[in-house]
Structure formats: C-alpha cells, structure tokens
Amino acid sequence: MGYFLRTLQLLSTCVAISLVGSLDSWTVPTSNWSFVILCFCFLVTLIILIIELLVLQYYFSFSWGDFLLCHACYLALFCLLVSIIYPATYVQFLPCNPSRDRAIAASAFCFISTVAYATEAIWILGWPRTGDFTGYIGSLPFLLKMLETLVACVILPFISNPSLYMDHPFLVSCVAVYSICFFLGIVTILLNLADCENRLPISSSTFHLVLSLLSVLLYIGALVLWSLYQFDAKFGGQPERSRDVSCQHRLTNYVCIWDQRLAVAILTAINLLIYVADLVYWTCQFSVGTEDQPRDA
Template sequence: MPGSNLGSSATTTRILVKVTCMTILLSTSVAISLVGSLDSWTVPTSNWSFVILCFCFVLTFIILIIESLALQYCFSFSWGDFLLCHACYLALFCLFVSIIYPTTYVQFLFYSPSWDHAIAATVFCFISTMAYATEAIWILGWPQTGDFTGYIGSLPFLLKMLETLVACVILPFISNPSLYMDHPLLVSCVAVHSICFFLGIVTILLNLADCENRLPISSSVFHLVLSLLSVLLYIGALVLWPLYQFDQKFGGQPERLRDVSCQHRLTNYLCIWDQRLAVAILTAINLLIYVADLVYWARQVSVGTEDQPGDS
C-alpha cells in the first residue's frame, strides 16, 4: 500500500510538471512573439530578453518531450536534480526579464501599440516565472524515490546559482561593445565575467552528473581552488572597471551629466553611464557571493584536514 501511494503520488507530480511545461511553452511563445514584433534590436537588454525567452522555450520543450517519452531513465545523472535545477534557474531568468525588460525598455516608450505589446510581453514573462516556480515547488514535493542526490538545495548550489545568475544579469550590459572596446583592460573585465560564468556552469554540471569523485583531487579542494580563482579575478575586475570607466585620469567619465547619451531622456535605452554603473554594482555584488563561497569551501577543507589522523 505505501509503495502504491508513493508511485501514484510520483505519477501525479509528473503529470503536473507536464501541465506546467505546456503552460510555460504557451506563455513564453506569446512573449517571444511580442518581443520579436517590436523594433528594439538596437537595445542590448531587449535582445538578451529575447534570447533568454527563446532558451527557456527550447529547453522546456526538450524536457516535455523527454518526460512524455519516458527517456529520463536513459540518463546516468539524477533527473530529479536536473528538473529542479532547470525550474529554479529558468524561474529566476524569467523573473530577471520581467524586471529588466520594462525598466530598461518599456518605460522609455510612449503610449502606443508598441507599448501595449511590450507590457503584454512582460505580463506573459511573469506568468512563465510563476509557472516555473510552481514546477519547482511540485518537484520539491516529489516522493523520495532516488531521484535526488541532495546537491540541489544545498548551500554550495544556492551560492553557485546566485553567482551564475548575477553573471547573467551582467551579460546584457556588457554586450554593448562601446563600454569596453576602447581599452584592453576593460576587455579583460568582460573576459572575467565570461570565464567565471563558464566555470560556474561546469561546476554545477559536474555535480549533477556526479563526476566530482573522478577528479584527481578532493571535491572540497577543487571547489576551493575555483572559488579562490574567481575571487581574484573579480577583485581585478572590480578595481579596473570603475577605474577606467569613472576616473578622468584614465579616460573615464566621472559625472553622469557629462555623458551625451544621458542628456537625451527620450532615448529608448539606458544611457552608457548607467550601464557602466550597473556593471560596477553587479560586479561588487557577485564578488561578495564568491567570497562567501570561498569561506564555505575553506572551512570544508579545514575541517577535512583536521579530521585526518596526525602523523605518528
């Protein structure tokens, strides 16, 4: 009886996940159509919003096919962890679009059919956010049948998810080449964000695939080295970016009013100075998250060392 109840509950949850996926596909497809119909291809944040929505649609469509054909049993990694990771990440991505898209694009539009389309796109994007959040809640209530490894929901995963999420928020702003192409050190700052984001994604995938035990060093030391490298890179970016963007001695623009792009309020995008400031603030925020990650893994390595038997 308990086993049948467990199986019935798992089946119900999978059905609910499929229904949520179809709701997400509908809402994201409408949002993609609305965003794509607007003449906003010169606005970096609008382009990134379009890309994120397309990514959400494609990945959710693939997951729906896998669930419908019961192909998840063909994978060696934890499917439950992957589904929960997918729902959490894409909920945050859609929430990011729901906030960034209206604040960096919609607010600069006059009331017109384009304004109505942009507002509707924001609404459907928020619906996708709620659907992904609901899916994550349902998956968290999934009966413990071996679908989870315990990594999702742990502090290391939450920190890594925050790091990569903040990096995703930074990417639309640094997609404007005019922010950094005048100086190679600013280009290196962009490289830092890209490298750390890539390392974060690889780390999550290694954990989901349970491949960390195959590394030549212990898992704690591996994470400690990556965290230390990321902290050092971010410290460099946090110093160089404001120095060359806002210090007049290094060709920066210290005052917002002197930026020509900020003098025309009716432009339909954030001015260059605001984008530079956004990158600086987000870099500082991500550095704090990386420091917390570093402290966590330093403690793990320290505890692991103390637990080792002493030399005779």
C-alpha cells in the same frame, strides 16, 4: 501536473517571444538579452517535455529529479529577471503607442512564465524522496553557484554594447573575467549534477576551494579595473553622469551609457561578495576535512 505546467510554460514563453520579436528593438541590448533568455527557456522546456513524453529520462546516468529541480529554479529566476529588467530598461522609455502595449504584454507573459516555473519547483520539492534526489540541489554550494551565474547572466546585457570596453584592453579583460567565471560556474553545476566530482584527481573541497579563490581574485581585478577606467578621469573615465550626452536628453529608448557602466560596477561588486561567501564556505570545508585526516606522529 508536470505536463500541464510545462504546457503553460511553453505557451507563455512562446507568446512573450512573439511579442518581443515583433518590436523594432534589435539595437537595444537588454531587449536582445530578454529575447535570447526567453528562447532558451522555451527550448529547454520543449526538450524536457519531449524526453518525458518518450520516457527517455531513465536512460540518463544522472539524477533526473535533480535536473528538473535545477531547471525549474533557474528558469523561474531567469523569467523573473526578464520581467523586471525588460520593463525597467526598455518599456519605460517607450512612448504611449501600440508598441508599448505589446512590450507590457510581453512583460506580463514573462511573469506568468515565472509563476509556472516556480510552481513546478515547489511541486518537485513535494515529491516523495525515493532516490530521485542526490541532495546537491538546495544545498548552500548550489545556491551560491546559482546566484553567481545568475548575476553574471544579468551583467551580459549591459556589456553587450562594445563601445563600453573596446577602447581599453583592461576593460576587455573584465569582460573575459565575467565570461570565464560564468562558464566555470555552469561546469561546476553540471559536474555535481552528473556526480562526476569523484572522478577528479583532487578532492572535491580542494577543487572548489581553488576555483572559488581564482574567481575571487579575478573579480577583484575586474572590479578595480572597471571602476578606474569607467569612472576615473585620470584613466579616461567619466566620473559624473551629467557629462554623458545620452543621459542628458531622451536621445535613446534604453538606459544611457553611464547608467550601464554603473550597473556593471554594482553587479560586479555584488557577485564578488557572493564569491567571497563561497570561498569562506569551502575554506571551512577544507579545514574540517584536513583536521579529520589522521596525522603522523
């Protein structure tokens, strides 16, 4: 079953990559982002298939079941995002011609990949629990981290246009915040999958609490700075969509600049709420851990 699903995943992502790559859309940020995501899904799935064919998974020190489940959940959501964002930000702006048909076909194969990865995740969850899982995958901390990294990943195509932020150092710092928090989230997931948190000089709850607090503070600053410098006229922003020339007419084949700015602001606010929920969870865990410790008289 696993080999069948991964073969379907490879075929569907390969066809989608070919269709997206055949279009003359290298100047469209969301199209480039979709192409990179599909290539990443294809490469990771190919590596996993090779490892399992050579029976090399038993040489890894981490839980292979956790890794497969994490891989299936992440890539299912990645392909789902591509199958939604690619048509919404690029395909709908294309005229009725063969290029539009290829773009629609690429979106369809992305959705097939989504179904294949989601089916693999459900199939893995049905495995008998014989020590292949550590319990981290499926827990609330993992779900929050997965949402945080996914939202940050969606922000990336909208900030891939340097004209949005290169004129202001504060906007550049917002882009740095998105990148740093995304990297920290991936590192945290890898530490948990490899069961390396016990090797840290501080407790796990303290580590996550500090990391969540830092991420919340960074995202608050990014949300405030991005909103001021993009939409407040006093700071050189454009408060009204009608003032953006690219939004007045169909001069481009992708989402206009003002809409990209708004998308980044909304996604920043959504991710901030997720980080706040993460902070509340680890604050509760830290408080419970402190109360359970013996106190001196």
